[in-house]
Amino acid sequence: MTAADGERELLRRTVEDLLAGHCTPARVAAAAAGSGWDSGLWQALEETGLTLAGSPEEAGGSGGDLFAAADIAVAAGVAAAPVPLAETLAAGMLLGRAGLAIPSGPLTVAVAAGPGPGSAGGLRRVPYGRLATTVATGSGGSGESGGSGESGGDWLAVIVPTGGGGTGRNLAGEPRDEVVFGGDAEVYDAPAGTAGYARRLLRLFRSLLIAGAAQRTLDLTVTYVQEREQFGRPLARFPTVQQELARMAGEVALISAATQAAVAAEDLAAKSPAGEGVSAVVAAKAQASSGAGVVAAIAHQLHGAIGTTQEHRLRLTTTRLWSWRDEDGSEAECLAELGRAALAAATRARAESGAGAGAGASGLWPWLSGSPGSAE
Amino acid sequence: MRDGTLLPPVRPLPAGAAELRSQVRGFLSAERTAGRFVPACDAWLSGWDESFSGRLAEHGWVGMTIPREYGGHGRSALERYVVVEELLAAGAPVAAHWVSDRQVGPNLLRYGSEPLKRRYLPAIAQGACYFAIGLSEPDAGSDLAAVRTTGTRTNGGWTVSGTKIWTSGAHRAHALIALLRTGPPDGRQRHVGLSQLLIELDQPGVTIRPIISMTGEHHFNEVVFDSVFVPDEQVVGTIGDGWAQVTSELAYERSGPERLLSTFVLLDALAGELAARSGSDDLGPGDSGPGGAAGAVGRVVSRLWACRQMSLAVAGALAAGEAPEIAAALVKDVGTRLESEIIEVARMLTAVRGGEPDPEGAGMAGLLAHAVLHAPGFTLRGGTNEILRGIVARGLALR
Numbered sequence: 001m002t003a004a005d006g007e008r009e010l011l012r013r014t015v016e017d018l019l020a021g022h023c024t025p026a027r028v029a030a031a032a033a034g035s036g037w038d039s040g041l042w043q044a045l046e047e048t049g050l051t052l053a054g055s056p057e058e059a060g061g062s063g064g065d066l067f068a069a070a071d072i073a074v075a076a077g078v079a080a081a082p083v084p085l086a087e088t089l090a091a092g093m094l095l096g097r098a099g100l101a102i103p104s105g106p107l108t109v110a111v112a113a114g115p116g117p118g119s120a121g122g123l124r125r126v127p128y129g130r131l132a133t134t135v136a137t138g139s140g141g142s143g144e145s146g147g148s149g150e151s152g153g154d155w156l157a158v159i160v161p162t163g164g165g166g167t168g169r170n171l172a173g174e175p176r177d178e179v180v181f182g183g184d185a186e187v188y189d190a191p192a193g194t195a196g197y198a199r200r201l202l203r204l205f206r207s208l209l210i211a212g213a214a215q216r217t218l219d220l221t222v223t224y225v226q227e228r229e230q231f232g233r234p235l236a237r238f239p240t241v242q243q244e245l246a247r248m249a250g251e252v253a254l255i256s257a258a259t260q261a262a263v264a265a266e267d268l269a270a271k272s273p274a275g276e277g278v279s280a281v282v283a284a285k286a287q288a289s290s291g292a293g294v295v296a297a298i299a300h301q302l303h304g305a306i307g308t309t310q311e312h313r314l315r316l317t318t319t320r321l322w323s324w325r326d327e328d329g330s331e332a333e334c335l336a337e338l339g340r341a342a343l344a345a346a347t348r349a350r351a352e353s354g355a356g357a358g359a360g361a362s363g364l365w366p367w368l369s370g371s372p373g374s375a376e
Numbered sequence: 377m378r379d380g381t382l383l384p385p386v387r388p389l390p391a392g393a394a395e396l397r398s399q400v401r402g403f404l405s406a407e408r409t410a411g412r413f414v415p416a417c418d419a420w421l422s423g424w425d426e427s428f429s430g431r432l433a434e435h436g437w438v439g440m441t442i443p444r445e446y447g448g449h450g451r452s453a454l455e456r457y458v459v460v461e462e463l464l465a466a467g468a469p470v471a472a473h474w475v476s477d478r479q480v481g482p483n484l485l486r487y488g489s490e491p492l493k494r495r496y497l498p499a500i501a502q503g504a505c506y507f508a509i510g511l512s513e514p515d516a517g518s519d520l521a522a523v524r525t526t527g528t529r530t531n532g533g534w535t536v537s538g539t540k541i542w543t544s545g546a547h548r549a550h551a552l553i554a555l556l557r558t559g560p561p562d563g564r565q566r567h568v569g570l571s572q573l574l575i576e577l578d579q580p581g582v583t584i585r586p587i588i589s590m591t592g593e594h595h596f597n598e599v600v601f602d603s604v605f606v607p608d609e610q611v612v613g614t615i616g617d618g619w620a621q622v623t624s625e626l627a628y629e630r631s632g633p634e635r636l637l638s639t640f641v642l643l644d645a646l647a648g649e650l651a652a653r654s655g656s657d658d659l660g661p662g663d664s665g666p667g668g669a670a671g672a673v674g675r676v677v678s679r680l681w682a683c684r685q686m687s688l689a690v691a692g693a694l695a696a697g698e699a700p701e702i703a704a705a706l707v708k709d710v711g712t713r714l715e716s717e718i719i720e721v722a723r724m725l726t727a728v729r730g731g732e733p734d735p736e737g738a739g740m741a742g743l744l745a746h747a748v749l750h751a752p753g754f755t756l757r758g759g760t761n762e763i764l765r766g767i768v769a770r771g772l773a774l775r
Contacts, residue, residue, distance in 0.1 A: 215382075222772050236773045239766065246765030249772060250710040253383045253703065257685035258678075260386040278681060286678035332666035339674030340664055346647035362648035365465040365640070368681060369397070 011064075012071045015050055019079035025313035031082030032173025037131060042083045042106060051085060052102060055092030060102040066270070069093065070263045073205050077212020080316045082174070084108050084128035086205040091135040094198050098156050098190045103133050110179060111198050112138035116155060122165055122180045127327075129177030130167050134159040136179070139195045156190035157181065170323035172316070199329070200281045204262055206328035207281075207288040211259040213317050213324070214252045214292060217299045220314055221248065224303055241302060248298040251291040258287040277370025279341065282329070286338050289331035292321040342367065383703050384693035386685055393458050400462040403435060407468070415467030415641045417747045420634050421544060421595055421757075423469025426506075432463075433503030438473050439481050447498030448481075453695045457688070461633040467641035471545060471595075475507045476500040478632065479625060480553055483572075487613030487621050492574065496551075508546035510554035510575070510599065511622070514539055518763045521566040521619065525556040525601065527573060533607040534558065536575065539600050542757075546597040547584050551576050555618050570618035574610045575601070591735075591749040624699070629758050631690035631704035636683045636711035638754055639718045642743050643676065646722045649740055653729075672721045676714065683711045702771040705764040712754040712761060719747045 022041040031038045045051050054069030055061025073086040084106045091107035110123040116138060126134055136157040165178035225235035225245065235241045265280035296318040300307050307314040325331050342364060349363020407413055407428070416423055432438050440456045442448020460478075463470050470477075481500050484493050499505035516522040525538025536556060546552060552575050559569030577584065581604040587596040613621045650669055663669040687707050693700045723733070726740050733748050734741035755761040 218382075218772075226773055236769070242769030242773075243762065243765045245772060246706075246709065246768035249382060249702075249768050250706045253686055253706045254679070254682040254710055256383050257386055257689055258682040260689075261682075261685040264386060264388065278677075280681075283678050283681045286674060287682040290675065290678065332671065335674035335678065336664065336666040336668075336670045337674070338678055339670030339672065342673055342677045343647055343650050343670060346651035350648065350651050362644045362651065364644045364647045366401070368677065369461070369465070369684070 008067060008071065011053075011068055012075065014048070015072050015075040016078070018044060018048065018050070019075055019081050023079035023081050025316060028080050028082050028316045029310075032169070035131075036082075036167075036169070036173070036175035037084070037106075037128065038082045041081060045083065045085060046105075051088045051106075052092045054089055055096040055102060059092070059096040059100065060104075061092050061096055066093075066263060066267045070204075070208050070259075073208035074212040074215075074259075077209035077214075077320075078216045080172070080213065080216070080320055084132045086209050087127050087132065090198075090201040090205045091133075094135055094137065094156075094194070094201060095158075097197060098188070098194055100156065100158075100188060103158065103160075106132035108132040108134050109198055109202055110134050110136045111195060111202065112136055114138065115140040122178045124178060125168060125170075125176040125327075126179045128175045129161065129165060129179040130163070130175050131161055133161065134179045135198075136181075136185075137190060137195045137198045154190040154192060154194040155187055156194055157185050157187045159185045170319075170327070172319035172323055174320070174323070200266065200279075202328040203285040203334070204259075204266055204281050206324055207255075207259045207262060207284045210288040210292050210321060210324050211255045213320050214255050214288075214295045216317050217295050217314070217321065218248055218252045220317065221245065221299045221302050224307075228304075235302065244298050244302060248295055248302075251294045251298075255288045255291045255295075258284040275370050276345075276367070278338070278368055282334050282338050282341070285329045286331065286334035289325035289329075289334060292325040293331075296321045383686065383706075384689045384698060384700050386689045387692035389458065389688070390452060390454050393455065396455060397458050397462060399435075400437065400459050403432075404462065404466045404468060407431070408466070413467075413469050415644075416469070417467060417641050417743060418638045418750045418753075419467050419469050419641075420464060420471055420474050420638070421753070422471060422593055422750070423467075424471040424545060424548060425469035426472050426503075428469050429473040429503035429506075431503075432470075432473070433501065437463075438477050438503040439497065439501030440477075442481050442485065442497050442501050446485075446493055446501070448501040454691060457633065457691045461637065461684075464633050464637040465640050465644075467644075472506050472548070473500070473503050475509055475545070475549070475553075476505055478628065479509065480507045480574075482628065483553065483612065483621070483625060486624075487572070489609070489611075491609055492612065496574075505551075506545065506549040508543040508549040508552040508577070508597075508599070510540040510543055510552045510556075512540065512542045514541055514598075518760050520555070520622075521570070523555055523557060523570065525554065527556050527558040527571060527606065529558075530605070533605055533610070534573065536573065536601045536604045536606050539598060541596075541598050542587070543597045543599050544595050546577065546599050547586060547594070549577060552599060553612065555622050558615055558618075567619035569616060570622075571615045572612040572618045572621050573606050574612055575604065575606055576610075579604065581605075589749075591746065626759070627690065627694060627699055627701055627704035630764070631687055631694070631700075631707040633684070633687055635708045635758070636680060636687060636714055638712075638750070639715045639722075639747050640680075642722045642740075642747050643673075643680070643718045645740055645743055646725060647673065650725070669725050672725060676718050676721050679710075679714050679717070683707065683714055687711065702768050705759075705767045705771075708758060709761050709764050709768070715754045716751045719744070719751055723748070 049062040052061040053064045057063045069089045076085040087108040091109045092102050095102045108128050110126045139154050162182050165180045168176045170176050228235050262280040262284035345367035346362040436449045437459045439448045440451040444450050527534035527536050554573050558571040562568040581602045583600040585598045586594045690700050690703050733744040735745040
């Protein structure tokens with residue numbers, strides 16, 4: 001183990017221990033039933049500087065790289081932490097890239113569908129929008145300054161929560177709120193690619209949360225089938241149960257591999273020019289989303305009826321999986337986007353090699369085996 | 377249980393991998409253009425082409441990890457991974473040297489005596505020496521420790537009798553690497569008393585009978601040994617250590633790119649076909665959404681991409697000297713099921729355009745026919761997926 005590996009492992013353990021201490025099933029459930037979050041947990045996280053790992057210290061972040069932030073996000077998924085931890089990590093990185101100062105307190109990120117903050121109206125279903133400062137971004141027209149409106153550049157807005165928007169929640173009871181642009185929202189011209197970067201960060205961090213939750217779901221299920229006895233022996237002894245457990249482990253491993261690879265690709269993309277290969281982040285979100293449903297379904301089948309109750313801790317994780325797979329790049333959106341990109345790669349290769357090119361040369365493989373920013 | 381214990385970390389490929397990849401692509405493109413091979417699904421089982429193996433070897437891409445002193449090229453396992461996945465993705469005919477390159481070379485390097493290495497490794501690296509694997513028997517499939525082929529001690533060697541089955545390519549291979557019983561089991565410890573022998577196939581007492589697949593192809597054989605003399609020099613490793621030697625190879629066998637790319641040629645052809653029909657990036661409103669062709673292609677592409685990352689993670693761990701048995705079993709389970717899912721997507725998207733599998737057909741129709749008939753083998757060979765899932769479950773529960 002290298003020194004860097006050792007540091008990473010130490011950070012991982014610190015986060016996991018802190019989260020495990022706070023995120024008892026009772027407290028996670030209470031957050032959803034009450035204010036929507038656990039302010040005590042947030043305070044503990046903020047005091048350690050964990051909420052802004054991966055963001056530059058010049059901007060007010062804690063420093064460290066994307067790998068550190070990613071490990072923290074996975075841990076948040078494992079713990080079903082009822083705080084905008086992954087959201088804040090993403091927001092800090094987004095502001096840091098734009099050279100803006102990172103405000104204190106919980107943060108969240110929203111990408112506007114419309115052309116600019118002025119015309120966008122409200123932002124829908126923003127995670128923790130009621131209590132976190134929203135870092136909103138989009139392309140084409142920054143309403144207040146007007147400058148980049150004509151040039152179609154990216155903009156970035158920092159919106160302090162005012163309590164003005166409507167509130168909502170997802171299947172796990174996590175806040176998903178409307179955020180409106182008030183008069184006091186600060187709007188900035190942002191560097192090119194800011195909105196695209198924000199979209200990638202959202203997808204990546206949501207995938208990492210799914211990876212953590214999927215791992216947790218597997219752990220809970222392994223424990224359950226070892227403890228629960230039927231016909232005089234633990235469920236884990238039944239071959240049919242073993243088969244399903246292994247299928248579940250396969251999905252969890254796929255999600256883990258996909259998200260790890262996406263983090264590495266995103267880290268590379270920040271350092272070297274993007275290649276023409278598959279977008280690792282889109283592929284990872286597509287895989288995390290499609291695997292999330294399988295993992296949750298097998299977990300519930302193996303838990304039996306008790307797993308479907310409000311009292312049981314399983315639902316704290318599976319309801320998150322069911323929501324997260326369709327948030328920040330839904331399963332449908334990412335699958336279609338990935339499929340279109342694959343077919344576009346085939347089309348390009350066809351155009352380059354002439355329409356008569358035979359089988360085995362569609363261009364799919366070079367696209368699939370490459371990744372943005374890597375020499376591979 | 378920690379994330380890291382289910383799957384080793386995903387590591388980057390070594391420097392120079394991109395350059396190597398591009399060299400192999402150039403070679404394959406030239407071969408294809410010259411009509412020297414036609415891309416096929418499952419060509420690592422069915423594409424036996426000794427002249428192709430020879431040309432590949434001239435480029436140094438057979439027996440890559442064999443050290444130079446044995447006629448090899450001293451390349452790393454991950455460099456070999458890059459070459460192999462390029463060959464598989466292209467549907468190149470690699471069956472002839474497949475077992476030599478993947479299995480026997482590394483096995484001899486690890487366990488072989490000096491004379492055995494001198495005898496076989498240079499020929500393997502030349503792409504000129506082919507092996508069959510003698511593991512399964514009529515009464516020993518998933519239950520490998522039940523092998524009944526015996527080696528009886530005789531002057532200067534072993535007398536081998538018994539039957540091996542499902543031995544791919546035995547009718548064309550030079551030799552077979554067999555797991556057989558050379559001593560009694562130790563009570564219920566059936567793994568005791570097993571050994572590995574290299575048996576030359578062109579000799580008296582060896583009978584090779586074809587087992588014709590439902591495709592009509594001849595890959596598999598039944599190999600019967602009737603008092604065949606095998607000299608002591610042909611013993612691989614240590615007498616009695618056969619089980620440990622065989623199982624140490626399994627992580628390589630289960631997690632390689634051949635466990636996810638057997639039907640890649642079909643997916644490639646499908647993408648080419650869809651691209652040709654649309655003529656542009658625009659697939660039309662029905663096909664570009666999640667419910668259309670794009671969504672269906674996206675589903676298998678995301679899975680294939682993720683499976684590849686898993687396989688690479690295991691390859692990286694193996695190269696680092698680890699033995700990730702559970703992760704390797706997981707790769708085979710998810711990867712081989714994906715190989716069949718690809719067929720389903722190709723079949724459906726071909727059918728909606730009025731196409732169907734046709735063994736005599738060209739293009740998609742022919743590829744589909746070949747793939748559909750090969751598919752049942754994907755989840756059987758190399759240990760059935762049910763057995764592998766059992767290994768995974770035990771690994772999870774014993775922690």
